[in-house]
Amino acid sequence: MSETTKGITYPDETGHTRIWEHLQTLAEDIDGLLPTTPQVDVFTSSGTWSKPSGALWVVVEVQGGGGGSGGCAATGAGQGACSGGGGGGEFARGQFAASSLGSTVAVTVGAAGSAGAAGGAGGNGGTSQFGSHVTATGGAGTAAASASSGNDVASGGGGGNGGAGGSLRIQGGGGGNGAVLGGVPVKFNTGGDSFLGSVTPPSASTSGQRPGNTGHLYGSGASGSSNGASVSACTGGAGAPGVVIVTTYKA
Numbered sequence: 001m002s003e004t005t006k007g008i009t010y011p012d013e014t015g016h017t018r019i020w021e022h023l024q025t026l027a028e029d030i031d032g033l034l035p036t037t038p039q040v041d042v043f044t045s046s047g048t049w050s051k052p053s054g055a056l057w058v059v060v061e062v063q064g065g066g067g068g069s070g071g072c073a074a075t076g077a078g079q080g081a082c083s084g085g086g087g088g089g090e091f092a093r094g095q096f097a098a099s100s101l102g103s104t105v106a107v108t109v110g111a112a113g114s115a116g117a118a119g120g121a122g123g124n125g126g127t128s129q130f131g132s133h134v135t136a137t138g139g140a141g142t143a144a145a146s147a148s149s150g151n152d153v154a155s156g157g158g159g160g161n162g163g164a165g166g167s168l169r170i171q172g173g174g175g176g177n178g179a180v181l182g183g184v185p186v187k188f189n190t191g192g193d194s195f196l197g198s199v200t201p202p203s204a205s206t207s208g209q210r211p212g213n214t215g216h217l218y219g220s221g222a223s224g225s226s227n228g229a230s231v232s233a234c235t236g237g238a239g240a241p242g243v244v245i246v247t248t249y250k251a
Contacts, residue, residue: 006036036250043244049105049130054250055098060130061247063196064089064172066221066239067139067157068113068122069189069212072147074233079147082185083212085175085202086113086221086239087139087157089125091195094134094166098248105131107244113141113157115212115222116236120144122212122222125160128242134165139172139192139221139239145180147227154178157221159192170195176202178224189224191215197240202226212237219243 003009039052051058067086075081089110110126125138140157159172173192180186184206191200191213197220203210207228214237215222222237 039248039250041246043107043109046108049107049246051098051101051103052248052250056249056251058096058098058101059247060094060096060134061245062092062128062130062134062136063194063219063242064128064136064160065110065112065125065138065242066191066194066197066215066219067125067141067175068115068239069222069224069236070122070142070144071116071118071120071236072145072225072227072234073119075147075227075229075231077230078183079149079229080180080183080185081145081147081227082154082178082180082189083145083224083236084142084154084156084178085189085191085200085224086122086141086215087159087175088172088192088194088197088221089138089219089242090136090160090163090172091170092134092136092163092166093168096133109244110138110242112215112241113138113239115238116144118233118235122236125239126242128244130244130246135163137161137163138242142175142224145178148180149183151182152180156189157192172219173199175221178226185226185228187226191221191223194219196243209234211235214238215240
């Protein structure tokens with residue numbers, strides 16, 4: 001028996017020359033159609049993808065950035081403040097024949113939503129995209145939380161949704177609400193998860209200044225911040241940036 005470069009075996013018994021020559025030709029033709037080990041390009045910052053030689057088809061995974069959380073206002077005696085968590089970024093996946101793509105494609109990696117300044121709002125996560133072929137939107141940032149001696153609720157950010165292209169699309173998880181009950185912050189304000197990043201938990205403490213925690217990679221929202229009684233304004237947290245993963249299958 002003989003073997004092609006990619007492991008297809010065929011008989012080569014010389015007593016049946018015509019048969020084994022045909023089988024050899026068939027095996028080598030099939031061998032040329034089988035992919036080699038795929039090339040995986042991971043973009044954690046914006047750049048340009050270049051189509052490799054011999055590319056057959058391309059799988060693109062696009063993760064939007066996570067939203068940032070708002071800060072909290074200064075509090076007086078008997079007051080608390082608690083901002084909502086940022087939303088997680090959207091995820092999308094698409095598969096393309098390499099021949100349908102240009103020799104290069106611009107790649108944009110969605111930025112992390114910015115952390116709210118002391119008493120300020122958090123920023124939205126950025127949109128990630130692979131040219132115009134696949135896009136995934138970022139999660140929403142949240143507003144600053146005001147001080148309250150009673151009951152108050154600050155909404156969490158919505159998960160990214162509404163991108164275009166691809167055959168699979170998963171909305172980002174929503175951020176948890178921040179709440180104050182009787183002047184005490186209540187910590188439901190998790191950062192929304194993404195397909196490639198887990199839920200971001202808030203600080204467990206309800207006293208003092210508790211800035212939001214940075215979102216988990218890739219694409220999760222920041223957890224909300226909180227202030228206990230009698231402290232100055234507090235900052236929120238930044239979301240996690242997105243990512244673009246391009247897997248190329250080559251002959």
